Amino acid sequence: MPNFRPRLFSALKPASLAFSAAALALAAAAQQPANPPIVLHAARLLQVDTGTLLQPGEILVEGDRIRAVATSVRPSPGR
Numbered sequence: 001m002p003n004f005r006p007r008l009f010s011a012l013k014p015a016s017l018a019f020s021a022a023a024l025a026l027a028a029a030a031q032q033p034a035n036p037p038i039v040l041h042a043a044r045l046l047q048v049d050t051g052t053l054l055q056p057g058e059i060l061v062e063g064d065r066i067r068a069v070a071t072s073v074r075p076s077p078g079r
Contacts, residue, residue, distance in 0.1 A: 037062045037075035045069070 038061040045057020047069065059066060060073040
């Protein structure tokens, strides 16, 4: 009766290596922020609700939300 153990284990090694690499990639992706904060700069920015013109104007976008609109904005320390 032939011994199939060496072939079986050698066939499983690439699959287990691929699984380990995928698990490490997912763990690394989970530690990075999904959307880093973005600051948009404008020479002039009109605030429609007040009718004022900001010179210069900046818009802070964190994730999928606008967090601040002013002449100078800074991202949150946690981001």
